[in-house]
Amino acid sequence: MMGPGRGYRRMGRAGRGSVWSAGGRWPYLLLALMLLAAVPAMAAGTTDGLSVEERIAPIGRVQVEGGPEVAPSFGEAVRAEPEPPLAAPQPQRKDYPDIGISSRAVVWVVAQMHLFFGALVLAVPLFVLVIELTGVLTRDERYDDMAHEFMKISLVGFSITAIIGGTLALALFMLYPDFMAYMMRVFRVQWLWYALLFFVESFFLYTYYYGWNALRYGNRKWVHLTLGLLLNGAGMTIMVLANSWATFMMAPSGVSETGAVTGTVWEAMKGPLWNPINLHRFIANIGFGGAVVGAYAAFKFLSTRDPKLRAHYDWMGYTSNFIAILAFLPLPFAGYWLMAEIYAYSQQMGITAMGGILAWLFIVQAVLIGTILLAGNFYLWSGMSRTEGSVRYQWLVKYIAAILVICFLTWMTPHTLILSAKEIATLGGSHHRILGPLGIMPAKNIAVNLMLVVTFLSFQIYRRSDKVATVSWAPVGNAFMVAIYIVAMANIVFAGVYYGYFTNTVYKVGSSVLQVASTLVVIVSGLTIDGFMYKGAKKLPSHWGRVSNRSQYALFALPIAFTWLMGLMGYVRSSVKTYWHVYTIMKDNSPDNFIPTIGYAGNMITLVTVLFVLFVLFMFWIANLSGTRQPRPAATGVEGGAT
Amino acid sequence: MTGPAGNDGSGSSMGVFASSMLFSLGLTLVFTLVANLLPQVQGDAPVEKKVDLGSLTMDDFVALGENLFMNKGTCTLCHKPPPLGRAPDIQGENLVEVARQRLADPRYKGKATNAEEYIHESMVDPSAYVVAGWGKKGSNDTESPMPHIDKPPIQLSPMEIDAIIAWLEAKDGNEVTVELPTAEASAQVAAAAAPAAGPPAPAATGEEAVRKYGCQACHALLGSTASLGPSLEDVGARLTPEQIRQSIIDPNAVIADGFTPDVMPPDFADRMTVKELEMIVRLLAEKKP
Numbered sequence: 001m002m003g004p005g006r007g008y009r010r011m012g013r014a015g016r017g018s019v020w021s022a023g024g025r026w027p028y029l030l031l032a033l034m035l036l037a038a039v040p041a042m043a044a045g046t047t048d049g050l051s052v053e054e055r056i057a058p059i060g061r062v063q064v065e066g067g068p069e070v071a072p073s074f075g076e077a078v079r080a081e082p083e084p085p086l087a088a089p090q091p092q093r094k095d096y097p098d099i100g101i102s103s104r105a106v107v108w109v110v111a112q113m114h115l116f117f118g119a120l121v122l123a124v125p126l127f128v129l130v131i132e133l134t135g136v137l138t139r140d141e142r143y144d145d146m147a148h149e150f151m152k153i154s155l156v157g158f159s160i161t162a163i164i165g166g167t168l169a170l171a172l173f174m175l176y177p178d179f180m181a182y183m184m185r186v187f188r189v190q191w192l193w194y195a196l197l198f199f200v201e202s203f204f205l206y207t208y209y210y211g212w213n214a215l216r217y218g219n220r221k222w223v224h225l226t227l228g229l230l231l232n233g234a235g236m237t238i239m240v241l242a243n244s245w246a247t248f249m250m251a252p253s254g255v256s257e258t259g260a261v262t263g264t265v266w267e268a269m270k271g272p273l274w275n276p277i278n279l280h281r282f283i284a285n286i287g288f289g290g291a292v293v294g295a296y297a298a299f300k301f302l303s304t305r306d307p308k309l310r311a312h313y314d315w316m317g318y319t320s321n322f323i324a325i326l327a328f329l330p331l332p333f334a335g336y337w338l339m340a341e342i343y344a345y346s347q348q349m350g351i352t353a354m355g356g357i358l359a360w361l362f363i364v365q366a367v368l369i370g371t372i373l374l375a376g377n378f379y380l381w382s383g384m385s386r387t388e389g390s391v392r393y394q395w396l397v398k399y400i401a402a403i404l405v406i407c408f409l410t411w412m413t414p415h416t417l418i419l420s421a422k423e424i425a426t427l428g429g430s431h432h433r434i435l436g437p438l439g440i441m442p443a444k445n446i447a448v449n450l451m452l453v454v455t456f457l458s459f460q461i462y463r464r465s466d467k468v469a470t471v472s473w474a475p476v477g478n479a480f481m482v483a484i485y486i487v488a489m490a491n492i493v494f495a496g497v498y499y500g501y502f503t504n505t506v507y508k509v510g511s512s513v514l515q516v517a518s519t520l521v522v523i524v525s526g527l528t529i530d531g532f533m534y535k536g537a538k539k540l541p542s543h544w545g546r547v548s549n550r551s552q553y554a555l556f557a558l559p560i561a562f563t564w565l566m567g568l569m570g571y572v573r574s575s576v577k578t579y580w581h582v583y584t585i586m587k588d589n590s591p592d593n594f595i596p597t598i599g600y601a602g603n604m605i606t607l608v609t610v611l612f613v614l615f616v617l618f619m620f621w622i623a624n625l626s627g628t629r630q631p632r633p634a635a636t637g638v639e640g641g642a643t
Numbered sequence: 644m645t646g647p648a649g650n651d652g653s654g655s656s657m658g659v660f661a662s663s664m665l666f667s668l669g670l671t672l673v674f675t676l677v678a679n680l681l682p683q684v685q686g687d688a689p690v691e692k693k694v695d696l697g698s699l700t701m702d703d704f705v706a707l708g709e710n711l712f713m714n715k716g717t718c719t720l721c722h723k724p725p726p727l728g729r730a731p732d733i734q735g736e737n738l739v740e741v742a743r744q745r746l747a748d749p750r751y752k753g754k755a756t757n758a759e760e761y762i763h764e765s766m767v768d769p770s771a772y773v774v775a776g777w778g779k780k781g782s783n784d785t786e787s788p789m790p791h792i793d794k795p796p797i798q799l800s801p802m803e804i805d806a807i808i809a810w811l812e813a814k815d816g817n818e819v820t821v822e823l824p825t826a827e828a829s830a831q832v833a834a835a836a837a838p839a840a841g842p843p844a845p846a847a848t849g850e851e852a853v854r855k856y857g858c859q860a861c862h863a864l865l866g867s868t869a870s871l872g873p874s875l876e877d878v879g880a881r882l883t884p885e886q887i888r889q890s891i892i893d894p895n896a897v898i899a900d901g902f903t904p905d906v907m908p909p910d911f912a913d914r915m916t917v918k919e920l921e922m923i924v925r926l927l928a929e930k931k932p
Binding site for chain 2: 303347363364556578584594613
């Protein structure tokens, strides 16, 4: 492209040419005269009684070369009172476009689909990188192949995420223009960075996936791992940027009470709920991703009779379940931190979530988490059939199952029910004498912590099934482990009962820290003790593929429950804002500014879950299509030259 | 992709697909069923209620206060009987009695001098006095976790706060000390709040526009007999529409005989919409004897 400088130079040459070609010098003489006339004025530095500085001052920063800097003068009118900061818009009902169906329902479906796929494609590269690294460290290429296969089956997910993300943006701008204009004003240039990061992520995604075999061994493998790390870095950055919009809507920062932008983009991002949500979503994404690819492995396992393939997909399914459950175990603690921060930010918001009209939602949550834990445990127990050594631990399974079921039932027991006058009279009050106390949080905390502890026990006995400890202190180690389980479980029950029912609310909340600590002690000490005790242990034969078909349905139950649970948590996260787009700052005056009933939310979540399953099936189908080759048609007729 | 159904229970792709989809959909429907079996509660946004101040009795005002306490004020989220409460159980105690004790407490550093003021203060400035054991964690009972209820997200109006005080006083048989809101007081509050609420709505008719800008306060017009400015009842016979328009936009351009300049505000053109100006001009141009 021709710049102005070059343009002027060309014009100059053209002008010179015409002068010379004309053969006359009069234009130069005229120019010289003009210059001579101008010199005295320039020397005096004045024209019409004004200095050069005075003449050029009104148009801004132009100044005489080498001269003092000119202070701009704007006159009285401009020096008036500063403009008051622009408050958040307060749209009225008529300002929301009406498309004939609920705008919120449209955004709900599209946003949730975007979140599902976003979570999946952010999580898969995370554990793929870990599996690939495991392959490098153990020199076992099966890990490398499995990691590659995980990437292959989720690759189309990146495009689906981007397409749905674009649709979501369009829907938001069309249906909530004032709200989006405000969000644009608050987050300013961050939007451009967000868009730029997609290019960065795509670059690393494609080089990581398509470079897999080209960068397979030696130093090249480390280059490949670095690409994976950078892919994850870009993905995580995208996630935390998007999280900041959601947390800004819940607990705004970097703005005044009226919503006027007072801080930087960074101040708007780092609200009190940002990091708790970041951590919660990071962990949950891994569990969700593991569950989805586990379903793929289960489907492939069930679809084949080839023992080798069954062994491969059994192993793949086990690894996926391992990832899902391992990520799931710390999730309640991340959730606890998030809720604690919500309470600290606004007690009212916390109670709306946990004790207000959304409280019923936690009954459904209990059913979902119970399903996840029962399915995960059932899969581990079924998997114990892979090795003969498991008979040593089979007797424990019935006790674990009993604890899981009792805790599950406790967790889903509601505190209050809507009762008729006759029912209240029969009950002797609004709460059942025995079941009523099971409805409040302390009972739930006991139940959930015990469920986590026994799930870890299932995991631990599964891991021990194909090994025999050879260290001399194994009996002591075992006794110590048993003692830790007993003390931790007793502590969980005691802290819950004593502080939950015999002290006031402040201590009640504090007691859950004791319970969580007890659970964590079991998990950490279990991993540590087994790590040392089974070092150099005798390995018993283990047969991949020798697992019941029934067990594979646990791998279908996990992603369905995870997906539904994510949808449910999205409903509560959004609903705690009640009738605000941005809590306390920008009211939602749309026709949908109410918290929908749990039944309506359930129907919406089911709709989105089914849609997600269909899209995931498409993703898997595409992944398999790339490996399918049409056989060459048999030679016939003239073409074959058989006549 | 796969072989035919085998005796070991493994099946064809289509068979596995069908059974896994049925299982997944079945499970999804179980979750949906659980969600639909629970009590269905919808959380509506608070609806602005119009109160007829002319016929409002103290009983109505007290009932309004109770309603606000239970619903819009969201007070019962925290103020519950033990062990469920996260704040003092003010429904279960005589708050007027309690307020007197608090005012006598050496820890009390607020500005209230009686129970009504104390209750009001505790709503709009909750940290003025924090009941022992109910402060924010780590604040040593110097900071209250309670939101300022005159600010978002609760944002009760002064009248609504008074109604709640009235109910809190009345529910235990105490004398209600707050006064019933009057139409004048309400109008004053509305006027004070008007600038924050943005510009007033444009007038719909010429008459409405005349009243909105108070023309009849100085001119004889629409039944007014004011004489600070010339009568406008016959202005259509004296001036053309252009001259009327000019008189509004630039009142000092032509001064009618017997009247002094600089009396009529010169900023009507800035305050009126074009449509309002034109409606007034049309209305006045038609004013002929």
